[in-house]
Amino acid sequence: MRDFEYEAPVTLDAAVSLLAEHDGRARPLAGGTDLIDHVRTGRLKPDLVVDLKKIPELNVLEMGAGGLRLGAAVPCWRIYGHEGIIRDYSALADSVRIIGGMQIQNRASVGGNLCNSGPAADSTPALIALEANCVIAGPNGRREVPAEAFCTGPNMNVLSRGELLVELRFPPRPPKSGSHYRRFIPRNEMDIAVVGVGAAVVLDESGERFVSARIGLGAVAATPLFARDASDLLAGQPVSEEAIRRAAAAARAIVRPIDDKRGTIEFRIHVTGVLVERVLWMAVDRARNVPHS
């Protein structure tokens, strides 16, 4: 592997300074499950690798009245093992449970998944559905960006030089809400999503009407997408086959997938509709507290 220096700062300020001083020649390291391969294959050529795992802010995992705070370096296994997340932020738990296998999940973080900014990243549609905000720190201070605005192209995002992702903040989930993430892959596990869909719904007290919904889509465009129209179509509608089919059609209308060995454009568009329906129904069942195995 190419030669590089390694630092493991213990404060956020020190990490930001290191990244800023090295002006584009430094690269943050979380779980390394993308980064180490990218350096080995020469896709990335950092002179300095800045390990973020010793910074307390990036290891935060807290749920309270203000919602959920998820540090950018928290590995998948801590997330899918968290009772509160499984219950209230199910789509997030669903997505991190299927990122790679056990060995990957023991290292890989949601922050790394988002910052790698792959179009098929599994956790990003869940972040979009659950309305996550990305807290970014850099030489000019802090800013926040909604998850759906973070990625700007394949492996590109809004971070500028010296900036890093600190944490993801999720608003509290109202009563009668539920969420789910699911992807289509030809294997049972260990594969890249052909299509991935995350959805979160809030129902009224009767459980028969949508108050609101949010649908995130992965692997069907150059970046993960927020299906805004499809989501808005559901607000105020009764929970019905018809309303859900209409939302699925609206989601199909915005996808711009590519043709590759994993699936054709036509197939991906079709699967988007199928998955949006299934994921919405699962989110509805969870909001209604219908038990699933």
Add this chain to the structure above:
Amino acid sequence: MARKRIVTTTINGRKNEFLCEPRQTLLEVLRDVLDLTGTKEGCSNGNCGACTVLLDGRAVDSCLVLAVEVDGAEVETIEGVAPVEGLDPIQHAFLEQAALQCGICTPGFIMSAKALLAENPQPSEAEIRFSLAGNLCRCTGYDKIVRAVQQAAETRVAHR
């Protein structure tokens, strides 16, 4: 060239200090510096699991960990699995079930199985297959490996 670092870890229960460059992976250091060649290299990109070791008790691909990252941590490799006398029940079960042919995947499977059984002592067949999905085998067709892990789970329970 980046300066070499001193890394202090516990490997298979023994305190250990080694020198390495930041760009060296844990896999490289285990095999080439520490001569612990039981850990195998298959793909070196996280897909095959041949290089699986336990890092603070959790299964990781050592080809995706920088050796400098394990400073202060505990590492367990295949060399640390067998007791002083005989074999671990998992190793024993792999032999009895003939769960290996060429054997290059075996150390990784045993480490993954060890991590799985520590967390879930009586996994279902589906749970075994899901947990071992990060380990590839080109020879056995997996059924024998799954049976070996089932047998290991049974003997472990019986011996408690």
